Amino acid sequence: MIKIDNLPNIFTKAMPVLQRLEDAGFEAYFVGGSVRDVLLDRHVHDIDITTSAYPEEVKELFEKSIDTGIKHGTVTVLYEGESYEITTFRTESGYQDFRRPDHVTFVQNLDEDLKRRDFTINALAMDIRGQIIDLFNGVEDLKKRVIRAVGNPETRFHEDALRMMRAVRFMSQLEFKLEEKTERAIKDNHELLKKISIERIREEFVKMGLGSHSRQAFQVFLDTQLSEDVPNFAGKKDLLSVYPKLQFSPTMETSLWSIIIILLKMPNESIGKFMRAWKNSNAMTEKVERIINLFDLISEHAPTDYELFQAGEETLINTIDVAHILGQPISSEALVDRYMALPIKKSSELAIDGRFLIEQGMRPGAKLGETLNNIRKLVVSSEIENTQEAIEVYLDELK
Numbered sequence: 001m002i003k004i005d006n007l008p009n010i011f012t013k014a015m016p017v018l019q020r021l022e023d024a025g026f027e028a029y030f031v032g033g034s035v036r037d038v039l040l041d042r043h044v045h046d047i048d049i050t051t052s053a054y055p056e057e058v059k060e061l062f063e064k065s066i067d068t069g070i071k072h073g074t075v076t077v078l079y080e081g082e083s084y085e086i087t088t089f090r091t092e093s094g095y096q097d098f099r100r101p102d103h104v105t106f107v108q109n110l111d112e113d114l115k116r117r118d119f120t121i122n123a124l125a126m127d128i129r130g131q132i133i134d135l136f137n138g139v140e141d142l143k144k145r146v147i148r149a150v151g152n153p154e155t156r157f158h159e160d161a162l163r164m165m166r167a168v169r170f171m172s173q174l175e176f177k178l179e180e181k182t183e184r185a186i187k188d189n190h191e192l193l194k195k196i197s198i199e200r201i202r203e204e205f206v207k208m209g210l211g212s213h214s215r216q217a218f219q220v221f222l223d224t225q226l227s228e229d230v231p232n233f234a235g236k237k238d239l240l241s242v243y244p245k246l247q248f249s250p251t252m253e254t255s256l257w258s259i260i261i262i263l264l265k266m267p268n269e270s271i272g273k274f275m276r277a278w279k280n281s282n283a284m285t286e287k288v289e290r291i292i293n294l295f296d297l298i299s300e301h302a303p304t305d306y307e308l309f310q311a312g313e314e315t316l317i318n319t320i321d322v323a324h325i326l327g328q329p330i331s332s333e334a335l336v337d338r339y340m341a342l343p344i345k346k347s348s349e350l351a352i353d354g355r356f357l358i359e360q361g362m363r364p365g366a367k368l369g370e371t372l373n374n375i376r377k378l379v380v381s382s383e384i385e386n387t388q389e390a391i392e393v394y395l396d397e398l399k
């Protein structure tokens with residue numbers, strides 16, 4: 001049996017939580033992603049605990065707790081400034097529509113709990129002494145770097161079809177291969193993904209897209225036909241097959257969506273609809289629309305100073321990132337230098353405002369707005385200096 005001696009801080013901090021459960025006569029283990037990640041020497045971002053105690057019993061043992069998913073047996077315990085998800089040993093019986101169950105069945109032992117988990121590498125547990133419990137050769141699969149379903153892959157994917165997306169997401173994040181039978185089962189069952197909420201699919205898709213092996217994972221996402229069952233991808237395999245051949249994997253979510261939109265050769269007016277179909281936020285949609293606009297503009301001509309000003313720094317940096325991933329030859333340094341050299345970067349940096357124009361004798365209205373716009377353009381393109389005096393001279397000449 002493997003025993004880990006030098007556990008990261010995040011585990012040692014959580015030890016008293018396990019100890020308290022054990023002292024009360026219950027079993028308790030670290031489980032899931034945290035055990036996988038510590039064995040891979042990857043950063044452990046949060047700790048999940050599984051226990052024989054019922055949620056009510058867990059709550060009695062700790063002063064502060066939140067009923068995060070009490071229906072599913074999960075209580076979040078707050079202990080010494082940290083929070084821990086503590087879930088009672090359970091199976092996932094009573095599935096409806098291939099989604100997570102409405103109710104769960106609590107079970108008496110760890111084995112039953114581990115059996116219903118998705119992949120062997122996620123079905124590892126660790127006890128308070130750092131001993132690894134590995135019922136399905138998860139450690140060997142970690143060494144071989146394979147994603148393999150626990151037991152029968154078909155059963156696992158019927159329990160929760162999102163697991164098929166999780167498979168490709170872990171491939172990308174961990175740089176793992178997909179075991180053959182598990183891949184076969186995805187090919188045979190990809191349509192089940194239609195039952196899953198878009199929000200959950202999006203979360204996995206974005207994690208896949210931002211993983212270090214996203215191009216390899218994307219190829220499997222296409223090969224298994226999973227791509228046919230997500231919003232607006234059906235029938236677009238030819239266009240999407242460019243993704244695995246990209247120069248780099250995206251590291252920003254804005255770049256991921258922009259690249260997909262560019263590969264799909266989507267007309268600009270459809271971007272909003274596409275982003276909404278994927279249940280993206282308005283903020284994300286707006287950012288992506290700005291990137292695509294600038295990308296199109298840069299592909300056509302060298303942007304003017306005013307176009308750079310209108311795009312703004314964030315959009316410019318994000319668009320350069322997209323062009324870089326797509327392997328487009330753009331002189332990114334020159335563009336950034338030009339942007340940095342702009343006399344003003346925000347409208348609020350203009351030496352005058354509407355009130356100033358009124359003081360100069362202009363009446364409020366459309367004409368004033370137009371004049372202000374013209375002044376802004378002239379200042380941005382260095383045709384007038386950004387000072388009240390220079391702008392007054394310009395206004396005098398207009399009279």
Ligand SMILES: Nc1ccn([C@@H]2O[C@H](COP(=O)(O)OP(=O)(O)OP(=O)(O)O)[C@@H](O)[C@H]2O)c(=O)n1
Nearest residue numbers: 032033034048116117118119122123160162163
């Ligand atoms: N559809 C799912 C979701 C989760 N799990 C189990 O619940 C654990 C925790 O789930 P989650 O936090 O979603 O995934 P992690 O594996 O912890 O990955 P991450 O590092 O992204 O949190 C998983 O390891 C796995 O054992 C599962 O079997 N089936």
Ligand SMILES: [Mg+2]
Nearest residue numbers: 032033034046
């Ligand atoms: Mg987790």
